[in-house]
Amino acid sequence: MALSCPTGQHDKHDVYAAQCPCRGVLDLLANKWTALAIGALEEGPLRFGELQRQLEGVSPKVLTQTLRRLEEAGFVDRTIYPAVPLHVEYNLTELGHGVAEPLGALRSWVERNLDRINA
Amino acid sequence: MALSCPTGQHDKHDVYAAQCPCRGVLDLLANKWTALAIGALEEGPLRFGELQRQLEGVSPKVLTQTLRRLEEAGFVDRTIYPAVPLHVEYNLTELGHGVAEPLGALRSWVERNLDRINA
């Protein structure tokens, strides 16, 4: 597996230096809700409230933050249906489904090995 | 892919509730250095100083924290060679190599799609 950064800025012994753009994306995933949000959206679009209920415990502020970051990265798509009451849908983009896959693989591994961890 | 928690505590609409043990492991990975440290150790054991240099930017305190957590989870193995000067080696356990795989897949995906992100 390639450990070196595709930008070629670092040699193989760097793994990746902190300044590598890869880091930004990795950091994006490195927080409490991002991975879960992506997982939740994998099976279809969800509204703000639905997401909040599924993530159980996330505050509206933090959920908004998370979703905005995902939007910025291009993983999530936000659609507003002007109506009363307001209807907003969040949706994984193609790119979003892309990350969802290796992310899901990671979750699967964790689930399969839960018993071996902390033993 | 299985989204539901293996403990069966939650239904499929939960993705996973915050209390699911899966969360703990996910949270373990959800920080700045853990994934990188695992990546660095994938090709062989490293000493504290070597790791610190490869991770470029991590302070000794934080690196210690990271490694201790990985040890506790059973992903990393710490071997002390009593000598002067002191020699300590960090090593991925079999379990550690296990996570390294899906983790590497995630990194690979990120590398392959760097240009599409933030576009």
Next chain:
DNA sequence: CGGGATCCCATATGATACTG
């Protein structure tokens, strides 16, 4: 309903200096 605005706290992260 879907957030934005605030306030506050816990923790992660960092820089630096020091020690067995």
Next chain:
DNA sequence: CAGTATCATATGGGATCCCG
């Protein structure tokens, strides 16, 4: 060399209240 001790700061996360 491999950390530990300390101090300082940034950020994330959470609770609440409010508004279009």
